[in-house]
Amino acid sequence: MYLYELSIRDWWEDLKATFILNFIADDRYMLLVKGLGNTFLVTLGATILGILLGVIVALVRSTYDKNITDMQPGFGKGVLITLNKIASAYLTVIRGTPMLVQLMIAYFVIFVSISQHKTIVAIIAFGINSGAYVAEIIRSGIMSIDPGQFEAGRSLGFNYAQTMLYIIIPQALKNVLPALANEFIVLIKETSVSCYIGLHDLTKGGEIIRSRTYTAFMPLLAVAIIYLVIVMFFTKLVGILERRLRNSER
Amino acid sequence: MSADHLISVKDLKKHYNGGAIKALDGVSIDIDKGEVVVIIGPSGSGKSTLLRSLNLLETPTSGNIYFEGEDITSKNIDINKFRQKMGMVFQHFNLFPHLTILKNMTLAPRKLKHESKEEAEAFARELLKKVALQDRADAYPSQLSGGQKQRIAIVRALAMKPDVLLFDEPTSALDPEMVGEVLDVMKDLAKEGMTMVVVTHEMGFAREVGDRIIFMDEGKIVVEGTPEEIFGQTDNDRLKTFLAKVL
Numbered sequence: 001m002y003l004y005e006l007s008i009r010d011w012w013e014d015l016k017a018t019f020i021l022n023f024i025a026d027d028r029y030m031l032l033v034k035g036l037g038n039t040f041l042v043t044l045g046a047t048i049l050g051i052l053l054g055v056i057v058a059l060v061r062s063t064y065d066k067n068i069t070d071m072q073p074g075f076g077k078g079v080l081i082t083l084n085k086i087a088s089a090y091l092t093v094i095r096g097t098p099m100l101v102q103l104m105i106a107y108f109v110i111f112v113s114i115s116q117h118k119t120i121v122a123i124i125a126f127g128i129n130s131g132a133y134v135a136e137i138i139r140s141g142i143m144s145i146d147p148g149q150f151e152a153g154r155s156l157g158f159n160y161a162q163t164m165l166y167i168i169i170p171q172a173l174k175n176v177l178p179a180l181a182n183e184f185i186v187l188i189k190e191t192s193v194s195c196y197i198g199l200h201d202l203t204k205g206g207e208i209i210r211s212r213t214y215t216a217f218m219p220l221l222a223v224a225i226i227y228l229v230i231v232m233f234f235t236k237l238v239g240i241l242e243r244r245l246r247n248s249e250r
Numbered sequence: 251m252s253a254d255h256l257i258s259v260k261d262l263k264k265h266y267n268g269g270a271i272k273a274l275d276g277v278s279i280d281i282d283k284g285e286v287v288v289i290i291g292p293s294g295s296g297k298s299t300l301l302r303s304l305n306l307l308e309t310p311t312s313g314n315i316y317f318e319g320e321d322i323t324s325k326n327i328d329i330n331k332f333r334q335k336m337g338m339v340f341q342h343f344n345l346f347p348h349l350t351i352l353k354n355m356t357l358a359p360r361k362l363k364h365e366s367k368e369e370a371e372a373f374a375r376e377l378l379k380k381v382a383l384q385d386r387a388d389a390y391p392s393q394l395s396g397g398q399k400q401r402i403a404i405v406r407a408l409a410m411k412p413d414v415l416l417f418d419e420p421t422s423a424l425d426p427e428m429v430g431e432v433l434d435v436m437k438d439l440a441k442e443g444m445t446m447v448v449v450t451h452e453m454g455f456a457r458e459v460g461d462r463i464i465f466m467d468e469g470k471i472v473v474e475g476t477p478e479e480i481f482g483q484t485d486n487d488r489l490k491t492f493l494a495k496v497l
Contacts, residue, residue, distance in 0.1 A: 146344070148342050152344035155307060156337075156357075156410060158330065158361070166357060
């Protein structure tokens with residue numbers, strides 16, 4: 001009995017000591033806080049860049065799909081074909097190679113000159129990657145709108161761009177908002193590979209602690225829990241958003 | 251050039267698959283101001299294609315369409331300008347689901363004609379009163395019945411103060427009990443002198459409201475005439491067969 005209590009107490013004391021060693025001593029928790037900040041920064045920046053790129057690519061691709069068969073040969077058609085080829089190549093390359101490889105190419109090959117700004121390189125790399133997935137989400141949103149909506153817009157006298165802007169895009173974005181929010185959630189987790197370029201994100205924060213304290217369990221568990229809590233929080237938010245959207249206009 | 255007709259169609263052709271399918275095979279018609287022209291015919295006869303060609307929602311393979319004297323099939327023309335004067339009502343209403351009824355009606359006048367919000371809304375409310383839907387101005391399309399949606403679609407087109415209204419089977423997607431309310435609105439418009447081109451299966455409407463009836467089959471106009479001529483004793487076999495099926 002006495003021995004048993006002792007062992008529990010030992011285990012508890014041990015746990016406390018490891019906790020203090022990993023997080024409290026030398027203010028090591030700050031490594032996680034700083035990392036979390038960078039994780040959010042990269043995710044947010046990449047999301048904005050991704051949506052910008054995604055909308056542009058989606059517009060090119062859906063404009064091509066909708067119009068190319070009816071277009072008269074000429075300058076406009078040539079431009080559209082070229083733009084669509086570029087957009088398709090972008091989607092193929094980005095979706096056909098691993099994120100980690102893209103990130104390393106960005107860091108060690110393309111942006112060597114600004115390699116001290118790891119956050120910026122990461123934002124660009126993740127933004128370009130995310131843009132490819134966002135583009136396909138938005139394109140599916142645009143293509144899912146009833147062609148009658150487009151005809152109604154045109155029949156009132158709106159040109160192609162105005163019809164897109166006032167009638168198609170607002171409906172498309174609304175339809176794909178949950179999918180876009182999910183892309184954001186996926187991105188939060190994906191940014192963890194940025195510790196490969198030495199960026200101090202959340203995962204790297206855990207790694208630094210591990211390398212200093214020679215204990216793996218606590219820091220990695222802490223990192224996992226933080227990711228999980230963030231993802232659960234945003235998933236919940238998306239759920240609320242989805243319900244709101246479903247209830248509106250009914 | 252053909253300035254005396256509101257719309258003048260000359261030898262219009264629409265071919266698919268390099269001529270294998272002839273949706274329109276040389277159609278010529280003139281439509282005058284204030285006229286109600288009803289186009290009837292079996293499905294696949296090209297009547298919807300003809301109507302949709304009038305505002306170039308379908309691009310014709312060859313032929314010309316003159317609207318208020320100008321060839322709108324010409325390459326140098328800004329079709330959007332002309333479409334503002336040609337309202338269109340669709341079989342499936344095609345209201346904008348993300349906008350309220352009032353916004354559905356004021357979007358085009360405000361963005362294209364740069365009307366002020368007050369001006370556009372005042373006219374929209376006036377139109378809503380005409381179709382007895384003034385209390386639904388702030389509703390969304392999904393909150394309306396089919397008949398109400400189609401009445402809104404008609405006044406949305408009217409909000410642009412068009413010179414002609416094109417109707418593409420406006421009652422075909424409606425429950426039978428809602429057909430009447432839409433046809434009544436169209437009858438009122440006809441009485442007010444609105445120029446209308448109507449593709450429909452409502453023979454009662456065609457007979458009562460139509461100034462002229464066009465019977466199409468296989469991409470061609472087969473018979474053209476007053477309701478009396480079409481629904482009276484006709485000696486055209488194809489028209490007889492068609493009428494026997496629908497009447």
